[in-house]
Every structure is written in structure tokens, then in C-alpha cells.
Amino acid sequence: MAKVLVCDDDQSILEVIKIMLEESGFEVVTINSGKGIQKKITEIKPNLILLDIWMPGMDGKEIITLLRRDKKLRDIPIVVISALNDTENIAKKSGADGFLSKPFSMEDLVGVVYKYTH
Amino acid sequence: MPILQIVFSNFDLKIFNILLISMAVISNTALIYLLFKRPVKYAYTFSFIFFLFLINFWGLPKIIINSGFFNYNLYVHLDKISSFGYIFIPSVFIYFTFSFIGKIRLLAKPIPGMAVFLVPFIFLFLSWNTNLIEKRGQADIVNNSWGYESPAGDFFGIFLVWFETLMVISMLMLHKLYKTSLDPIKKRQSLWIFVAVFIPLLVGTITDGVFPLFGRHVFPMAIPLTSIMALIVGYAIYKFDLFEPSPNNILSSIGDGVITINTDRKITFINRSAKTILKIKNSLIGSTFDKAIYFTDQFRNKKPILNSPVTEVINTIKQLKSDQYCLSYKNRKPIPVSVTLNPIKTNQQLIGASITFKDISYEKELEKNKDDFISIASHELRTPLTSLQLFNQLLLKDLEKKKDNKLQNYSIQIQNQLGRLTKLTTDLLDTSRISTNGLSYYKKQFDLNQLIKETIENLQQANLGQKIVYEFGADSKVYGDKERIAQVLINLITNALKYSHSSKKIIVKTKIQNNYTKISVQDFGRGIKKSMQSKIFQRYFRNIEDPSQSGFGLGLYISSQIISNHQGKMWVESKIDRGSTFYFTLPTA
Numbered sequence: 001m002a003k004v005l006v007c008d009d010d011q012s013i014l015e016v017i018k019i020m021l022e023e024s025g026f027e028v029v030t031i032n033s034g035k036g037i038q039k040k041i042t043e044i045k046p047n048l049i050l051l052d053i054w055m056p057g058m059d060g061k062e063i064i065t066l067l068r069r070d071k072k073l074r075d076i077p078i079v080v081i082s083a084l085n086d087t088e089n090i091a092k093k094s095g096a097d098g099f100l101s102k103p104f105s106m107e108d109l110v111g112v113v114y115k116y117t118h
Numbered sequence: 119m120p121i122l123q124i125v126f127s128n129f130d131l132k133i134f135n136i137l138l139i140s141m142a143v144i145s146n147t148a149l150i151y152l153l154f155k156r157p158v159k160y161a162y163t164f165s166f167i168f169f170l171f172l173i174n175f176w177g178l179p180k181i182i183i184n185s186g187f188f189n190y191n192l193y194v195h196l197d198k199i200s201s202f203g204y205i206f207i208p209s210v211f212i213y214f215t216f217s218f219i220g221k222i223r224l225l226a227k228p229i230p231g232m233a234v235f236l237v238p239f240i241f242l243f244l245s246w247n248t249n250l251i252e253k254r255g256q257a258d259i260v261n262n263s264w265g266y267e268s269p270a271g272d273f274f275g276i277f278l279v280w281f282e283t284l285m286v287i288s289m290l291m292l293h294k295l296y297k298t299s300l301d302p303i304k305k306r307q308s309l310w311i312f313v314a315v316f317i318p319l320l321v322g323t324i325t326d327g328v329f330p331l332f333g334r335h336v337f338p339m340a341i342p343l344t345s346i347m348a349l350i351v352g353y354a355i356y357k358f359d360l361f362e363p364s365p366n367n368i369l370s371s372i373g374d375g376v377i378t379i380n381t382d383r384k385i386t387f388i389n390r391s392a393k394t395i396l397k398i399k400n401s402l403i404g405s406t407f408d409k410a411i412y413f414t415d416q417f418r419n420k421k422p423i424l425n426s427p428v429t430e431v432i433n434t435i436k437q438l439k440s441d442q443y444c445l446s447y448k449n450r451k452p453i454p455v456s457v458t459l460n461p462i463k464t465n466q467q468l469i470g471a472s473i474t475f476k477d478i479s480y481e482k483e484l485e486k487n488k489d490d491f492i493s494i495a496s497h498e499l500r501t502p503l504t505s506l507q508l509f510n511q512l513l514l515k516d517l518e519k520k521k522d523n524k525l526q527n528y529s530i531q532i533q534n535q536l537g538r539l540t541k542l543t544t545d546l547l548d549t550s551r552i553s554t555n556g557l558s559y560y561k562k563q564f565d566l567n568q569l570i571k572e573t574i575e576n577l578q579q580a581n582l583g584q585k586i587v588y589e590f591g592a593d594s595k596v597y598g599d600k601e602r603i604a605q606v607l608i609n610l611i612t613n614a615l616k617y618s619h620s621s622k623k624i625i626v627k628t629k630i631q632n633n634y635t636k637i638s639v640q641d642f643g644r645g646i647k648k649s650m651q652s653k654i655f656q657r658y659f660r661n662i663e664d665p666s667q668s669g670f671g672l673g674l675y676i677s678s679q680i681i682s683n684h685q686g687k688m689w690v691e692s693k694i695d696r697g698s699t700f701y702f703t704l705p706t707a
Contacts, residue, residue, distance in 0.1 A: 012505040019512060054497075083500035084547070088601065089558045103504040103540050106511045 002117035003027045005046035007037055007063075008081065017050065017109065024110045026117070034063050041073055047117045050100070053082040053090055061094040068095055077116040131337065132184045138342035139177045139184075145348035146170045146177075152352055156361055161222065163361050165214035170348070172210060176203030177341040201245040204340075205238045205277070208284035211315070215288040218311070219295045237280060244273045278327045285319055300386035300403060301378075302462075302469050307360055314350035318343035375445075375455070375477075378462065380470040381432060383407045395455075395477045396447040407473075414444045414452040416482075417555050422446075431459040431471045441478060454482040485553065493550040496543040503543065507536045545672040549657060552679045559599040559683060563707040566594040566603070566635060570626055573607045581615050584622050591629040597707035598684045606677040610639040610700050613673065618643025618697060634686065634703045642697035651690055677702075 004026050006017050014030040021028045029044055031037060041049065049067070053060030060080060067073045079098040080091045091099035098112050150170050153163055179196035212234060216225045225231050292315075295308040322340025329336045354360035369376045375392030379385055383406050388398070402410055408429075412422035423443070431438050438459040444452030455475040462470045510532050517526040551557040567590045574586045596603075607626075614624045621642035629636045646654065653659050655678045660671040678688040681702045692698035 010501050010505070013501060013508075016505050016508040016512070020508065083497045083504075089560050092560065102500045103507050103536075106508060109508075 001025065001027050002047040002113075003029065003044060004048045004050060004113060004117070005041060005044065006030045006050040007032075007034060008050075008052040009033060010052070013052075020106050020109055021113060024113075026113060034060070037063055038066060038070065038073070041067070041076070046076060048113060049076055049078045050113070051078055051080050051096070053080045053094070054084075061090075064094045064096055079112055079116060135337070135342075136181050136184050138345070139180050142341050142343075142345040142348070143174050143177045143181070145345040145352075146174050149348040149352050152355060153361060156355075158362075160217075160361070162214050162217040165210055165217060166351075166361070169207065169210045169214055170344075172203045172207050173341065173344050174203070176200050176207070177344075180341065198246050202242060204281075205241045205245065208281050208288075209234045209238050212284045212288045215291050219291055219308070221291075234284070241273065241277050241280070245277075275331055278331060281327070282323060289316060289319070300380065300384065302380075302386075302464065303358075306358060307354075310350065310354040310358065310360055314347045314354070317350075318347050375473075375475045377407070377411070377473040378470055379407045379428065379473070381468060383428060383432070385410070386470060392475070395453060395475070396445060397450065398447055411445060411447050413457075414446050416442045416444060416454060420446065420449060420452065427457075427459055428471060428473070431461055432468070435461045435463075435468055437461070445475060454478050456481075489550040489553050492546050493554070493556075496547040496550070499543050500540075500547075503536060503540055507533070507540075510536065542670060545670055545676060548676045549670075549672050552676065557679075557683075559602060561597060561599050561684075563595050563597050564600045566596045566637070566704065567628060569600060569604055570607060570628065570637070573604055573611065574626060577608065577611050577615070584615055584618070584624060586611060586615075586624045586626065588626045588628075590627070591635075594628055594630055594635045595707045596635055596704045598704055599680075602680045603684075603704070606680050606702065607637075607639075609673045609677045610702075613700075614639050614641035614643070614698075617641060621697070630706060631703075634705050636701060636703050638699050638701045640697065640699040645694040645696055646690065646692040646698050647694060651692060654690065655688065 004021055006014055006021075006028060007030075008014050008017075009032055011032060014032060018028045018030055029040070029046065031040055051060050051063060060082075064078055064080075067076070067078065077097040078095075079100060080094065080096040081100045081102060081104075082090055083102040084090060088099050088101075091097075098116055100108060100112055147170075150167050153159070153167050153170075156163060177200075179200040183193060183196055183200075213222075213225060216222045225234060289312060292308045292312040296305055296312060299305045299308065318340055321343055322338075324339075325336050326338045326340040351360060369387070370389045372389065373391055375395045376387070376389040377385060377392050378387040385402050385405055385407055388402055392398070396411065398411075408422060408426050413426055413428070414420060415423050427438050427440065427443065439457070441454075441456035443457055444454045445457070446452040454477070456478045457473060457475040460472045460474070461468055462472055510529055514526065514529040514533065517529055548557060570588060570590070574588060578586050611624060611626065618624070618641035623642060625638075625640040627638045627640070629638075650661060655674050657675045658671045659675065674688075681688045681704070685705055686703040688700070688702040690698055690700050
């Protein structure tokens with residue numbers, strides 16, 4: 001079973017993503033801040049990271065740079081979530097693999113996760 | 119013996135002289151009247167009036183002197199009055215010149231000022247007390263056929279030097295102004311005055327000055343020729359507003375910044391407000407626009423923009439208005455301005471351009487605050503929208519399983535309304551990002567026909583009542599942001615669907631022309647009024663006559679901005695009740 005780490009500062013989003021992905025047969029771990037994300041990733045070794053690019057405290061872009069520098073973690077695909085409607089550009093610029101623009105539908109979400117875990 | 123005396127008798131010449139002087143006095147008086155009638159009079163208008171007045175003072179007594187009516191005492195008094203006239207002419211004229219060229223401060227200094235106006239009094243005193251009339255006696259006066267000059271008595275030579283020096287200084291100054299002034303109006307004015315005054319000055323100096331100085335008498339032409347001067351000046355007043363100050367003087371004091379340039383883009387004028395707005399301390403006249411002062415884009419980049427609007431105005435000879443530029447002086451912080459550029463023409467010929475501007479920093483600041491607010495608000499709204507939408511989706515799935523049609527219908531309603539809400543926040547977000555230049559594009563080559571086909575298929579599913587058909591030209595690979603172009607297509611097609619309920623067809627066409635592709639979306643709906651057609655692409659445009667219209671009025675604005683970012687154009691052709699066709703172009707890859 002593919003493991004997905006979801007990082008977003010909005011509790012409601014985390015909850016609904018967890019429900020949807022679990023319904024679709026993924027194992028989901030959620031964290032609500034960028035702090036300690038590196039440690040958490042090393043710990044659970046997810047197959048995919050869903051990351052909100054705009055969180056208070058720690059910038060999503062910094063997290064991506066950080067993870068890309070880590071030899072053990074650099075191969076884990078990252079999908080950025082953003083409420084800006086040119087998320088695709090942001091994803092490309094920051095070095096993420098995929099993107100999801102808020103608001104997205106269940107199909108979008110599952111589609112993206114499926115794409116990067118198979 | 120002068121030639122004239124052979125042809126005419128003394129009597130004829132005296133009559134002739136009276137006639138000519140009378141003409142001069144009349145025309146000078148007419149000119150005085152004309153100048154007094156000017157709506158606004160300036161220091162130099164008054165000094166020119168005084169100058170004309172002195173010429174008449176000089177001329178009028180001569181009419182009586184030459185009339186044949188001879189009374190020795192009267193003659194002496196008239197001669198004194200006459201000398202009062204011409205003695206003060208150079209002083210008044212140099213005063214006129216200095217104030218006309220805007221250097222009156224030089225004469226306001228005590229030494230030159232006193233000199234110019236006190237020296238004539240010495241001449242007047244000498245003239246009145248060492249009058250040649252008394253020395254030469256009656257016989258001499260009678261013998262002199264065309265009247266008798268008594269120029270400052272024995273000191274006439276010195277007076278002549280004084281007279282000519284001041285006049286020559288004045289003429290040189292007018293000439294210099296003509297040569298160096300970059301203001302075409304001032305240039306022309308100085309030339310006309312120069313020519314007008316030069317004629318009587320040159321001839322008069324010879325006939326009324328040099329000849330009498332050497333004891334010879336010829337027909338005095340100085341006063342008669344002032345009528346020609348008056349005619350020239352009068353003509354120039356009617357034709358060129360000669361005595362109106364160059365508009366620059368007026369422009370100096372208005373609140374908007376004004377800069378004028380010639381066709382070489384050299385700055386010919388810059389007013390006080392322009393200097394205040396741009397914090398300029400030195401003159402800048404003669405330096406090149408786009409070098410010292412230049413336009414930058416609205417995002418306050420310090421680099422000058424590539425296609426200077428100045429060049430555009432000079433090339434197209436058309437007015438240009440914008441509040442999307444900043445003006446910058448020497449790498450200083452660019453000031454956002456609302457600017458109007460106008461070509462300046464005289465006699466159908468382009469002589470330069472004017473740049474009028476207002477500082478709109480405050481307005482831009484407000485606009486930025488508003489944009490920031492919209493950006494943050496719409497951004498913040500999207501996160502709860504997302505979870506709402508997702509939870510509703512979960513709900514809907516559950517209700518489908520339970521086959522609860524009623525609640526399922528409610529959930530679908532929620533979904534639709536969430537969709538609308540999403541569209542509104544997207545439009546707001548796009549708009550705020552367009553105005554802060556934050557909208558980024560990811561451009562690459564793509565198949566336009568394919569994109570149109572996909573877009574139409576998606577929209578067709580949701581709108582089964584109306585048929586969307588397409589007619590494609592040749593395969594079209596265009597270069598651009600595929601998502602954004604899809605956004606434009608969706609906007610145009612949904613508008614077409616929305617405004618043509620009664621008709622059943624929407625036609626989307628592509629056509630390759632030269633190096634761009636033209637896309638058209640045609641409906642057969644109600645059409646758009648001519649007066650509205652130019653407005654529909656404006657931000658927040660809403661047709662107040664159409665209360666059914668929903669949304670923020672941003673769709674077409676965003677679409678046209680996206681297309682213009684792609685170096686394309688967007689326009690509409692429409693007829694009431696026949697339908698509208700929206701066109702846009704994209705560069706072919």
C-alpha cells in the first residue's frame with residue numbers, strides 16, 4: 001500500500017484529504033506544519049508528499065529545497081498544493097513533480113496521487 | 119542737393135512728410151488701441167505701448183511744424199515736446215526687450231536700471247537748453263525744406279551713439295533669442311519684432327541720424343517707417359498672437375507637469391510642476407528626453423521601457439493617454455503618472471510633442487492596497503472552498519449510495535453554487551494578479567485546434583441545449599500558455615452560450631493569417647450595443663441595463679489581458695439581435 005504524507009496548515013483540508021485517499025486505498029499520514037517534516041519523512045518513508053506551498057512559519061519552497069538536498073529523501077515525488085491559480089509554474093520553479101490547485105475535486109486529488117505512486 | 123528736392127518743390131515735400139507722419143501716427147495709435155484691447159497685458163505689452171506712444175510724441179509736433187504755419191515760439195515748444203519723444207525711445211525699447219525675453223531682472227538692478235532711465239534726462243536737459251533753433255535762427259529753419267531736426271543740440275553725436283547702442287543691444291538680444299530659443303512660439307515672436315523694428319531703425323538711423331550729424335539733410339524716414347512697423351506688428355498680433363506670452367509662461371504655473379520636446383526629442387520646455395513632481399533641480403532644457411527623464415513600466419522597474427511612448431507619438435502623430443507608466447529622472451524612484459502625450463503641429467507640420475502628467479502615487483497606492491486585499495481575500499477563500507467542495511463530494515457519494523434523491527439534489531445545488539463561488543474567486547485573483555504583474559505564464563508550443571476541440575467537448579456536456587460547432591483552418595501550432603488560452607476560450611464560449619439562449623448554435627473558427635492565428639467565437643444571440651462594445655473589455659464592467667448579468671464583470675477583461683500578454687489582440691463585432699463575434703489572435707509557433 002502506497003504511503004502518502006500530507007502537509008497542510010488547514011485541519012479541515014487535512015481531514016478530507018485523509019478520508020478520500022484512505023477510501024481510495026492509500027495509507028495517509030498528515031502533519032499540520034512544516035516544522036519537523038524532514039524528521040517525519042525519514043521516519044515514515046512515504047511514497048509521495050503532498051505539500052501546501054503557502055504555510056505560515058515555513059515556506060513550502062524551502063521545504064522542497066531542503067528535501068531535494070537530502071540524499072535519502074530526494075527521490076520521493078512531491079506534489080504541491082496551492083490556492084494560487086498558476087500552481088503549475090510554482091511547482092516547476094520550486095522543483096516539485098506535480099501540482100494541485102485549490103479548489104480541486106476528489107478526482108483531481110486521487111488522479112494526481114495515483115499518477116505519482118504508480 | 120538731395121535728389122528729392124529736384125523732383126518736388128519744398129511745399130510738396132512738406133505735405134508729403136505731413137502725410138507720411140500722419141499715417142505713422144494713425145497706425146501707431148491703432149496699434150496702441152489693439153494692444154490695449156488684448157485681454158491680458160503684460161509688462162512688455164505696456165512697454166511696447168509706451169514705445170509707440172513716444173513715437174507719436176516725436177511725430178505729432180512735426181506735423182504742425184511742417185504745416186507751414188510758423189510761429190517761432192510755438193516751434194520751439196513743439197520741438198521740445200518732440201525731442202522728449204525720441205530721447206526716451208531707446209530706454210523704453212530696451213526695457214521692452216528685456217522683459218520680452220524674460221531677463222527684466224538685469225534692468226531691475228540699480229546701476230543699469232538707473233543708467234537706462236537717467237541718462238535720457240541729461241539729454242533732455244541738454245536738448246531743451248542748447249537748442250539749435252536758437253542758435254541757427256529763423257532763416258535757417260525756413261530754408262530747410264522738410265522741417266528741422268534739433269537732435270539734442272550740440273550733443274547730438276553723443277546722443278546718437280547712446281541711441282544706437284541701446285537699440286543695437288536690444289536687436290542683438292532679440293536676434294539671440296530667435297537663434298537660441300527652443301520654444302518655437304517665442305522664436306517666431308522674436309523674429310517678427312526684430313524685423314518690424316529693424317526697418318525704421320536702419321533707415322531712420324541714416325536719414326534722421328547720420329546725415330544731420332554731418333550737416334546734411336535728407337528726407338527723414340524714421341517716423342514714416344514706423345507705420346510699416348505698426349503694420350507688421352499688427353499683422354503678427356492677429357496672425358500669431360504676437361503679444362501673448364509664449365504659452366510656456368502660462369504652463370509654468372499650472373498644477374500638472376508639462377514637458378515639451380522637439381522632433382529630436384530634445385526638451386524645449388519643462389514647467390515648475392514637472393520639476394516638483396520629478397524632483398528636478400537643474401534646467402534640463404536641451405537635454406534629450408528618454409535619457410535624462412524617461413518612462414518606466416508601472417511596476418516601478420528602474421529601467422526605461424523599450425518602446426518609449428514619446429517615440430510612438432512622434433512617429434504616429436497621434437495622442438496617447440495612459441496611467442500605466444512611471445516617469446523617472448536620473449535613476450530616481452519612478453513616479454507613477456497619469457500621462458497624456460500630444461503631437462505639436464504648426465501649419466500641418468510636426469514640430470514636437472507635449473507630455474502632460476499628474477502624479478498618481480497616492481491613487482496607485484490605494485489601488486495596490488485594494489489589489490493586495492483582493493488577492494489575500496480570494497486566496498484565503500479558496501482553502502475553505504476546497505474543503506467544502508471535497509466534503510460535499512463525500513456527502514454526495516454517500517447520498518448516491520443511499521439513493522436519497524432529495525438530499526442528493528440539495529448536495530448538487532451546493533456543488534453548483536460552490537462552482538460559481540470558485541469562479542468568482544478565480545476571477546478576482548486573476549485580476550489582482552494582472553494589475554500587480556503577478557500573473558505568470560507558462561508558455562510552450564501547443565496544438566490550438568486540439569485545445570479548442572477539448573474545451574468545446576467539456577462545455578458541450580454541460581450545455582446540451584445549444585450546439586457548439588467548430589470550423590478549423592489548417593493545423594495550428596501556437597505558442598502560449600495552454601491553460602490560460604483554455605481559460606479565454608471557456609470565457610468566450612460560456613458568454614456566447616449565456617447571451618444566446620434563443621438560438622441553438624455557437625460557431626468557433628480558426629484561421630491562419632500570415633504569422634498569427636485568428637480565433638473567432640460567434641453566437642446568434644442578442645448582440646451588443648455599439649456604445650458598449652469598447653467598454654466590455656474594461657475591468658469591472660457591468661451592463662447596468664442588464665440586471666440579469668451576474669459576476670464581477672471581469673471575464674472579458676482577464677481574457678483580453680491574457681491575449682495581450684501573448685502579443686495578440688481581442689475585439690468584438692456585433693449587431694443588435696443578430697449576435698456577436700469575438701475575435702482574438704495568437705502568434706503562430
